[in-house]
Amino acid sequence: MNAFIRGLGLACALIVALPANAAIKVLATTSDWGSLVTELGGDKVNVYTATNPLQDVHRVDAKPSLVARARTADLIVATGAELEIGWLPVLLQESGNPRVQPGAPGYFEVTSALRLLDVPTTVDRSMGDVHALGNPHVQLDPRNIAAAAKALSVRLAQVDPPNAAFYQQRGADFQARWQQAMARWTAQAATLKEVPVVVIHRDQTYLVHWIGMKELAAIEPKPGVPPSAGYLAGLVAKLGTSPPRMILRNAYNDPKASDWLAERVKAPVVLLPFSVGGTPEAKDLFGLFDDTLRRLQAAAK
Amino acid sequence: MGHVSRIIGPVAVAALVTPVTGQTADDVDALRAEIAALKAEYAQRVTALETRIDQLETTATVAAAAPVESPPPAPSAPARKSSAFNPSISVILAGNYADLSQDPGDFNFAGFMPSGGEIGPGDRSFNLGESEVTFAASVDPYFTAALTLALSPEGELGVEEAFARTTSLPAGLSVKGGRFFSGFGYLNEIHAHAWDFVDQPLVYQAFYGGQFGQDGVQVKWLAPTDLFLEFGAETGNGGEFPGTRLGRNGLNGATLFTHVGGDLGDSIGWRAGVSWMDMDAEDRAYEDVDSLGNAVVNSFTGSSETWVVDATFKWTPASSTRRQAFKLQAEFMRRTEDGSLAYDIEGAGLSDAYRSEQDGWYVQGVYQFNPRWRFGLRYDELDAGSTRIGLVQSGDLLASDFPLLLPASPSRITTMIDFSPSEFSRLRAQYAWDDSRDAETDRQLLLQYIYAIGAHGAHKF
The missing domain is CATH 3.40.50.1980 (Nitrogenase molybdenum iron protein domain)
Known part of the structure; x- marks a missing residue:
């Protein structure tokens, strides 16, 4: 017992x-x-x-x-x-x-x-x-x-x-x-300061803000609202006078709208991992920033 | 089994009795001492931890105060108003335009006793649907509560759901009490605005008058496994079809259900379940027309037992940016009713045995081919089975005295396409070929809108 x-x-x-x-x-x-x-x-x-x-x-x-x-x-x-x-x-x-x-x-x-x-x-x-x-x-x-x-x-x-x-x-x-x-990363980002960019959704805001890039426009007229043909035409006209150096696209975004705009404003689309695993190189948080900055720098050259 | 109880019995008794003997008293003291030591040790650990947390917090504030190259903007002050405790409110507005080839006024399911609920396609032309208002909030650290009111187009206010549920029970248990939609099957718990078609499958309409909700209690237990495994039990006042309010104390009717679910790879989620419901009906009346063309009221008294099997698969490709999705779901129900059927209770008042075995099922697929567009296809079928009516078998009455109970197998094919400009609005067109009645096929065109305003709702799988 x-x-x-x-x-x-x-x-x-x-x-x-x-x-x-x-x-x-x-x-x-x-x-x-x-x-x-x-x-x-x-x-x-x-x-x-x-x-x-x-x-x-x-x-x-x-x-x-x-x-x-x-x-x-x-x-x-x-x-x-x-x-x-x-x-x-x-x-x-x-x-x-x-x-x-x-x-x-x-x-x-x-x-x-x-x-x-x-x-x-x-x-x-x-x-x-x-x-x-x-x-x-x-x-x-x-x-x-x-x-x-x-x-x-x-x-x-x-x-x-x-x-x-x-x-x-x-x-x-x-x-x-x-x-x-x-x-x-801060040293790398310094070379990207004031670079004019176009984003898709307002989800690159923190990146743009941290690096100090210039967000000219967003492809979505309002967050979560897909652009209409009219809005995109207006965007092309607006960007014609001050073209962006690059268009930022997250790995999870549908490429259609950004590709369409890239062709018209003659700026490259930069694919960014956005999250760990978004690109093969972004294996962890360190890789996420390494890869993001590498891709941005490559496009800015 | 016998052996086990023979062994466990004495052991249990001994365990209860032993503390009075001297030797174990020492053991108890020793245990007490051990527990005291453990307590002291934990108290020490907690103090040490608190100190550590304090230190960490101090270093954190110091680090935050240290100058950074370009500090993020200051946070806006959080709202500190008494209204912060107001429940979240969401309002659903819905309505449709209907073009029906058959008169919706004489809609029925051939072969089935009317469920008395929301059956059929509704009225012709423009119709305001039910407007739904939901209030929800945490009650305290132990409960959350929600109230859903349904305002009919005629202005009648109904309580669709009003329940509280526990949030702090241990071991995966939760209890819900009040008025709520039962957790059996798949579609029953889902509110109308989240349906993939304008209306419910025929089997839900014929077996439950649309949806089954009652005043009662639900207990659910979720197993602590990586596989989703849930068990639930419900009981209540038993007053909703197929039951009737019996006016007696205690638990009336019982529902048991289990659901199992998981993933198939990265892109497919699934859930399947089996449910069982047992209800009692007393003088459950319905209207029919006998073989001579007289309107009669008949009634059923007895037990009603229903089995439900459900399965749902949802494919959302995880490695694609195209936002496509496909959802396949199916449910099968079988109901056995056993008791007596009274004929013309206001007149002849004849009564004899009755037994029916009826089933119904549907399968539907909805394909989201674009982030905002979906296409759906649904097939419905009911089988009225072979009903045994004592009054007919004895020769007292003819089968044609119960025209609603004549063998039949209603079916329907439904197609739908919907467009959702945002998460909060949806416009839908639905076309159905409905063979629910004995009469000609009812070709139904329904154009529907659904708008949600207020709090952002979360949706079930």
Whole structure:
């Protein structure tokens, strides 16, 4: 009987102790945050990325497989600022997982750690897909990644206390490597300052803002609204007097409109990875910026 | 089984009894000491962590304060108004224009007792649809709640759904209570504005009058596996077709369902399920016309059991920028009703045994060939089966005294094309060849609009 009670005690202790040894499960909404969690958590985290880099993260199905991942997740890392509003609430609701509900330590929005651009003073749906909380496509400014990493390291330690020291050390290591890389990227970006560009959607805003390029126009007349023939003709006329050096296209964008415009205004289309995995070279967050700047510099020559 | 209980029994009893003996009292003390030690250790760890977090936060603020080359603009002050606690409101406006070759006034499903709900294509010419208003918000850290009101074109206000659900139960459990659409099958829970066609499949119309919702409780459990595996149970007042309000205490009717789902590669998500519903009906009346042409009211009393099998596949190519998608879904239902059928309850009042086994199914595919355009095709079929009516078998009445219950197999082919200028508006054209009635095929053209204003809703798979 003593053995039975001891066995029971041991079993309880094991159940309590188990999470300390096993890797925590993280559900990241995009490949960028998946990559960031891997950088900060190493083998202490088991990351599942909900979307593919070629998908439009705003329009994703709340697939059963994602609900299942939300059920077992210890931490959900989302962009926030309403980017995932069409599907993440369903995952949270259907998951039956109190650890990852908004407000709980297991729910982390990257934008909560950042200052957003394009925060509108008034919002109305006639303005297209405007985001009331600001532009949520934050990953293409490396300073945002640094700030997000800081907050995420703290959150990882909070969700997985036994490994707190590990996350702190790993976070510090990442920051050091990131600062070093940022110095390199800033130097590369200097050659691109004031370069006039045309974008498709307002999702390159952070990149354009960070580098200091000049955004002449957007191919979408309003966010999320495809251009009409009339609008495009007007754009060609407008750009005729001040042509762009390049047209920026994200890997996930349909090439049709940008190719059409490129032919008329005689500017090259630069394909950018936009997210980790968007191009074969953008294997991780470092690769994302290396490849983005390499492609921009090649087009600016 | 017997062996196991013979062994477990004494062990369990012993385990309960042993704490009073001296030797185990020592063990209990030892355990207590261990627990106390554990507690102390954890308290220490928490303090250490708090200090660490404080340090990290300090360094973070220092780093933020350090000059950067071009700092991002200052954040706008978050809204701190009492209205921040207002529930999110979304409003759906819908309507259609209908051109129908048959009189919609005498629509029925040949071979089926009328479900009394929203059946058929609706009226001719211009029609305002139901306007839907949904309020939703978190109640507190433990519940969320939602209210969906449906305003009929005539101005009648109905409560479509009004429920609260738990958000903080452990182990994948959630409980929903109030009035809600049942979670059986696939389409039942989905609101009209998110349907892929203007109307519900025939089987939903014939078996549930469109959709099945009742006042009751739902418990769901999601398994902690990478495969989506969900189990649900519901009960309620049993007052909705195929049941009737029985006026008795307790649980009336039961629904059990399970769903399983996952991915096939990067681009295909799927979900399949089996559901079972058991309801009781008492004097469930319907109108018919007997063989002499007299209008009569008949009624069914007995049990109604329904099985539902559903499967959905959705293909969204993950490595393409063309935003195409294809969705294939199908559901099969089989209903067995067993009890008695009373004929002309306001007159003759004859009654005898009744048993029917009926089924119905649909399969539909919707292809999004452009980010804003979709094309859909649906096939529907019902089989009224061979119904045994005691009054007919005994020779008291003729089969033609129950014309609505004569063997029949209604079917329909539907095509649809829709255009969605944005996530919030949709314009749709639908054309159907409907053989629900015994009469000629009803050729139905429906032009529909759906507008959503207010909060951005999230959609189920």
